[in-house]
Amino acid sequence: MDKTYNPDAIEQRWYQHWENNGEFKPSGEGTPYAIMLPPPNVTGSLHMGHGFNNTIMDTLTRYHRMKGDNTLWQPGTDHAGIATQMVVERQLNAEGKTRHDLGRDDFINRVWEWKEESGGNITRQLRRLGSSLDWSRDRFTMDAELSEAVKRVFVQLHEEGLIYRGKRLVNWDPVLHTAVSDLEVLSEEESGHLWHFRYPLSDGSGHLVVATTRPETMLGDTAVAVHPEDERYKHLIGQTIRLPLVGREIPIVGDEYVDPEFGSGCVKITPAHDFNDAEVGKRHQLEVINILTIDAAINDNAPEKYRGLDRYEARDVIVHDLKELGLLQDIQDHKLMVPRGDRSGAVIEPLLTDQWYVKADVLAAPAVEAVKSGKVKFVPANWDKTFFNWMEDIQDWCISRQIWWGHRIPAWYDAAGNVYVAHDEAEARQKYQLSADLELTQDEDVLDTWFSSALWPFSTLGWPEDNTALKTWYPGSVLVTGFDIIFFWVARMMMMGIHFMGDVPFREVYIHGLVRDAQGQKMSKSKGNVLDPIDIIDGIDLETLVKKRTSGMMQPQLAAKIDKATRKEFPEGIAPHGTDALRFTFASLATTGRDINFDMNRIAGYRNFCNKLWNAARYVLMNTEGQDTGLDNAEVELSLADRWIISTLQQTEQDVTRALDSYRFDLAAQAIYEFIWNNYCDWYLELSKPVLNSDSATAAAKRGTRRTLVRVLETTLRLAHPIMPFITEEIWQTIAPLAGKSGSTITRQPYPVADAEKIDATAVADMEWVMQFITGVRSIRSQMNIAPKQQLPVLLNEASAQDQQRLQANRDFISRLANLSDIQLLDGAAPAAATALVGKMEILIPLEGLIDKEAEIARLDKEISKLDKVIQQSSGKLRNENYVAKAPAEVVEKERAKLAELQQALSQLQQQRAALK
Known part of the structure; x- marks a missing residue:
């Protein structure tokens, strides 16, 4: 092994080895275990969410692979309709062209060319994370086989009456000229205005005041609504007003949607341009008038003066005209949530368009029942409430998009507008018995990306063929994903899986939080x-x-x-920092379901942890290579330290396995860290030195310690491998032969299983006593500022028979590791000394001659005085109400944490000062 741990020198080399040798393929034996990778966008590049998500999935995959399960982690990418089309359109724009210059077929060919050349960036980056996906089964949502599956699902759902075409409101992107899903709309608070307009009553008896943030939509108003119990207005229900600028008479309706406390209590209703208004419109059979083009300009349904104006140009003109008519009552500054397309940045408009829809409520019912019955379990369990809230109030799903890149809708139209749904045009003619000379045109729209993604758990396994892969890995074992796509993806996979496969697509859904700074x-x-x-x-x-x-x-x-x-x-x-340190950081932060705050200090600590493991392995190699490590079954003698570390390893194996089985990656990482850093490196390696370096130790004792060194390290490497694959593989290659293990890679080695018979409770208790003794002495050294190299005499008070027995058995260990010159049992009154406790036994170190008491008191007084001043400053800040109110919350919290640390440090110094009196 190299002297210095250098992740760059090992990580890509080992990944290439694993992939080239097919180590990520299912074994074909054992219990099936499958995870479907949430397909990243083909346009994407790795972000922290991917890093977190993939660390969790790869940990589970490597763990189950080592457990002997027939493990598949299915890879693939999503064609990302809008995002990919935008990338290629930008390239064309740079050449002075548009997609229309190429035409649909040539444009699609251009997208495929881009995909082949540049679409693999995300998968290359996933490899850098160590993701052990079975790349031989890599899938793309636009692959021919998956496209056939999409057509089959669409046609069948249409035949069953679950897919239909209708005119309804959608989120419309006026730049991309397509409907977009809610997930593709980002709503953020922006500064705007609230305009108050007077709408005259038709009989001339007065007016109603309405408020709006979008004056241009008034051109499409078809009612004014008031609350039916509002005493101010209920007598007007059924009357009409004359819509300003348009002249159209529109009714006053009573509807409980109206909040009497907001604004004037009168709401303009524009069913064609607001989702809530559309529902009011349905309840009152209101006319639906669309006044916008696909570019968000005013169309021919508005008065001629406004036609062709951009929506915001029209807004200015309308406000001006209403002011001229004396109908503008007030303009107020107003904060409002503005919906923007996540790709184009354009303000999204609710727009009435012809689209294809899935009757989602019919498909949702079995999915809801699957969660209620326990066939699908959410981890943490509280996410099922979110799932139910969405699913039990589900609206029909708009699945059509007005772009070119994607699965083109398998529907054809004749000149009269009749629609024919089939796999292809030939089948449409045969299915509907159409004459050969009837001209048909295929629908220009493509399907929503989430439609093909909903089929992912079975389309990637070869459906509709009834093959071995489907029988083996459907349903999958667990889906790992963020909470933000429970509805958009998780729910839809369940709906489609149950409908077409007759079973749920996965047994468990592990929901993780977001990665924050x-x-x-x-x-x-x-x-x-x-x-x-x-x-x-x-x-x-x-x-x-x-x-x-x-x-x-x-x-x-x-x-x-x-x-x-x-x-x-x-x-x-x-x-x-290397991949292993990053992965270990993610795992350590993966508390069930909560968002994680990623701190660079933490990853620096885990980089040091990797270094610690590396150096520990080098120590073991230096003391075991070319030596007898007990491979020939010769007699071995195990020291207390050997028996203790073997026992502690069994407990750690239990803890890690329990944690991984319950998706507590943080607890698994914590147990591994504690064992490697504290137990193995800080204690056991030190405890091994007196045996290995002793002239009096027997050959059997040295053999026992060497065997324990290599066997425990080899087991620990297997234990940590799912989280830290690279460093564990590199070290395992050199340690495994010394531990009697064979095999080309750690990835296929069995995962450690605790053996209760190897737990020696007495050794654990005795060793804990020894460690408390040594820690007590080291604590006194630190408190009294005594150099580590200075040998100390120790007196023991109140030592029980068991204490004395333990001391006799471990005197050499204790004297060496605590650097003691002498250990004596106290007989008589205790002298003035610094003390520490081990149970009821007192450890006393007389300070006479060890330190200059007066100088130490002066030093402590100086430190106490300095610390006291800093504490006063910090306390003063936090007592200042102005500071607490105006400073950012995280700054105040940081100051509070700092004060707590300072007060703790002061308390320790004061205790040290008191001990010197």
Whole structure:
């Protein structure tokens, strides 16, 4: 092994070895275990959410593979209709062309060319994370086989009356000219206005005041609504008003949707341009008038003066005209949630269009029942409530998109507008008995990306063929995903899986939280707090990091702010940490269902942890290579330390297995860390030295310690492998032969199983006594500022017979590791001394001659005085109500934590000072 741990030197080499040798393929034996990778967008690049999500899935996959299960982790990417089309359209725009210049077929060919050349970035990055996916089964949602599955599902659902075409409101992107799903709409608070207009009553007796944030939509108003019990207006219900600028008479209706306390208590109703208004319109059979084009300009349903104007140009003209007519009562500043397309950034408009829909309530019922009956379990269990809330109030699902890249809808139209649904045109003619000379045109729309993704658990396994893969790995074992797509993806996979396969697509759904920055803020480019997992793995210099975070920003002030913040947070850039340290960090933070705050200090700590494991392995090799490690079954003698570490390992194996089986990756990581760092490295390796270096130790004793060193390390490597695959593989290759293990890779080795017969409770209790003794002496050294190299005499008071027995058996261990010159049982009154407790037994170290008491008191007084001043400053800050109210919450919290640490430190110093009196 190299002297220094260098992850860059081992990680890509081992991944290539595993993939080339087919180590990620299912074994074909054992209990089937399957995870479907949530297919990342083919346009995507790795972000922290992917890193977290894949760490969890790979840990489970490697764990079950080592347990002997027939394990499949199914890879694949999503064609990402809108995102991919935008990428290629931008390329064409740079050439001075549009997709219409190419035509549909040539444009689709251009997209495929892009996919072949540049679409593999995300999968290359997943490899860098160590994701052990079976790449031989890699799938793409636009593969021919998966496309056939999509057509089959569409046709069957249409034949069953579960897919239909209808005119309804959708989220419309006026830049991309397509309907978009709710998940593709980002609503953020922005500053706007609330306009108050007077709508005259038709009989001339007065007016009603309505308020709106979108004046341009008034051109499509078909009613004014009031609450039916509102004493101010209920006598007007059934009367009409004359719509200003348009002249149309529209009714006043009573509807409980209206909040009498908000505004004037009168609401304009525009069923064609507001989802809530559309529901009011249905209840009162109101006319539905669309006044917008697909570009969000005013169409021919509005008065001629406004036709062709952009919606915001029209807004200005309408407000001006109403003011001229004396109908503008007031304009107020107003904060409102503005929906924008996540790809285009354009403000989304509710628009009345012809679209294809799935009758979701029919498909949802069996999915709801599957969760209620326990066939599908959410982890944590509380997410089932969110699932039920969505599913029990489900609306029909709009599945058509007005773009070219995607699964084209298998429907054909004749000149009269009749629709014929079939797998292809030939089947449509045969199915509907159409004459050969009847001209048919295929629907221009494609299917929503989520439609094909809903089939992922069975389409990737070869459905509709009834093959071995489907029989083996459907249903899958667990789905690992974030809470934000429970409805968009998880629910729809359940709906489609149950309907077409007759069974749920997975048994459990593990829901993890979002990755946030160290202060708990959501990571976003606009905040400049995004971290790239590859930058953490490989490292990145400061200038490149700044450039990365500020590139493409249109606002110079924001770019400058992010530049400054980045330089403050990472003055030297980001050092390389390696994949294992990153994965271990993710695992350690994976508390069930909660968002995780990613702190770079934490990953630095786990980088040190990897280094600690590496150096421990080098120590073991130096003391066992070429030596007798008990492979020939010769007699061995196990020391107390040997028996203790073997016992502790069994308990750790139990804890880790229990944690992984219950998706508590944080507890698994904690148990592994505690065992490797504290038990094995800090204690056992030190305890092994007196045996290995002793002239008096027997050959059997040395053999026993060497065997324990290699066997425990080899087992620990297998225990940690699912979370830290690279470093464990590299070390295992050198340690395994010394432990009597054979095999080409750790990935196929059996996962450790605890053996209760190897737990020696007496050894554990005795060893804990020894460690408390040594820790007590070290604590006194630290408190009294006594150098580690200074040998100390120790007196023991109140030592029981068991204490004395343990001391006699372990005197050499204790004297060596605590650096003691003498240990005596106290007979008589205890002298003035620094003390520590081991149970009821007192450890006393007389300080006379060891330290200059007066000098030490003076030093402590100085430290106490200095600390006291800092505490006063911090306390003063927190007593200042102004500071607490105005400072950011995370800054105040940081100050409170700092004060608590300072007060604890002061308390320790005061205790040390008291002991010297």
